[in-house]
Amino acid sequence: MFTFPELTLPVSIFLLLYGAYLLLFLFYSLFNIYHLIRYGLYGFGLYLIITVFAGGTILLVSGSIFLLMKYDWSQPIFVNGLIETYGNNLLPEGFVEF
Amino acid sequence: MFYLNQLPNQRENEKVVLFLRRHWFAVLIIIVAFISLTGLPILVGWFYLETIKDWISNPVIGLIFVISSSIYFLSIWLVTLIEFTDYYLDTWIITNERIINVEQEGLFHRTASELDLAAVQDATAEIRGILQTVFTFGNVFVQTAAEKGRFHFKNIDNPEHVKEIVTKLVEEDKKRVYSKT
Numbered sequence: 001m002f003t004f005p006e007l008t009l010p011v012s013i014f015l016l017l018y019g020a021y022l023l024l025f026l027f028y029s030l031f032n033i034y035h036l037i038r039y040g041l042y043g044f045g046l047y048l049i050i051t052v053f054a055g056g057t058i059l060l061v062s063g064s065i066f067l068l069m070k071y072d073w074s075q076p077i078f079v080n081g082l083i084e085t086y087g088n089n090l091l092p093e094g095f096v097e098f
Numbered sequence: 099m100f101y102l103n104q105l106p107n108q109r110e111n112e113k114v115v116l117f118l119r120r121h122w123f124a125v126l127i128i129i130v131a132f133i134s135l136t137g138l139p140i141l142v143g144w145f146y147l148e149t150i151k152d153w154i155s156n157p158v159i160g161l162i163f164v165i166s167s168s169i170y171f172l173s174i175w176l177v178t179l180i181e182f183t184d185y186y187l188d189t190w191i192i193t194n195e196r197i198i199n200v201e202q203e204g205l206f207h208r209t210a211s212e213l214d215l216a217a218v219q220d221a222t223a224e225i226r227g228i229l230q231t232v233f234t235f236g237n238v239f240v241q242t243a244a245e246k247g248r249f250h251f252k253n254i255d256n257p258e259h260v261k262e263i264v265t266k267l268v269e270e271d272k273k274r275v276y277s278k279t
Contacts, residue, residue: 011161018165025172031205032176032183039187039200039208041117042099049186053179060175064168067154071161 008076015073022061029057102191107212109195116192116263120253121235124185132178136171180205190251192260194267197240199249213249215264215271217242223261240264 033050040046100106102114143150154160187202194215201209218240225236236257240249254260 011158014161014165018169021169021172025176028176028205029179032179035187035202035205036183037099039202040099041189042101045186046099049179049182053175056175057172060168060172064164067164068161071157071164075157077158 008078011071011075011077012073015068018068029053105191105193105198106210112193112195114191114193115267116190116260118190118192118251118254118260120185120188121233121255123229123233123235124253125182128178128181128185131181132174135174139167139170188252190249190254192264192267195271197249197264199251211249213240213242215268216275217244218264218268219243221261221264221268223257225257238264 033053036046036050102117105112105114150163153163184202184204187200187208189200191198191200196212196214197218198212199210203209220241222239222241223236224239225231225234230236230253235253235255238251238254238257238260240251242248251257251260
């Protein structure tokens with residue numbers, strides 16, 4: 001009988017993907033802020049926008065890091081067993097499986 | 099950063115008469131979109147709180163859930179800033195001698211143009227639709243003698259008043275120019 005070889009992935013691969021996204025986010029944010037400072041009209045509103053955006057970003061990123069810190073990043077994911085292990089209990093009660 | 103009292107290529111005795119941005123309704127749309135896109139998933143999460151807790155406690159599903167939620171909310175936050183920047187940097191400055199139009203279209207496209215008031219032939223105000231009528235905003239088109247010389251003030255507050263001011267300034271500027279020659 002044909003069997004799939006046991007495939008494992010390190011969980012930290014998600015961290016790399018997240019890091020890549022954060023770099024992209026940083027690039028777009030800084031480029032946007034540069035635009036605002038370079039071409040925006042001088043005034044209180046300009047500083048308010050930049051402060052609110054920076055504050056919101058710090059809150060979102062630090063909240064995410066706080067939640068991500070409690071996970072064990074060294075554990076592997078067993079790809080073959082993933083669906084069997086988690087597939088049945090993913091959806092809340094009341095969802096009908098087809 | 100630019101200052102209203104230091105315009106690019108400012109002429110002698112040139113004064114800013116009007117500084118225009120799109121109507122606040124444009125900001126309202128951005129805010130409503132932001133609240134809907136962030137509020138709806140939070141509401142669904144609140145409704146299925148127990149399931150979400152189960153997901154988060156799982157060592158693999160939990161971290162995928164946290165990372166994808168983080169990416170989702172950060173993206174909404176960034177798109178909101180980009181949209182707001184687009185609104186904030188779209189400006190029209192009317193002075194006693196010219197009209198300056200600065201338009202930001204997305205992150206990588208910016209247009210700046212100016213028009214001498216003496217070259218203006220015609221100004222038209224347009225209020226179209228229920229929303230524009232109720233909130234008194236709309237468009238003003240400023241036409242020059244040149245075939246493609248048309249300035250478009252998009253979704254500005256009180257377009258009829260702006261049109262009247264432009265027409266008055268054009269007459270004054272033409273008198274001033276002709277009196278010199």
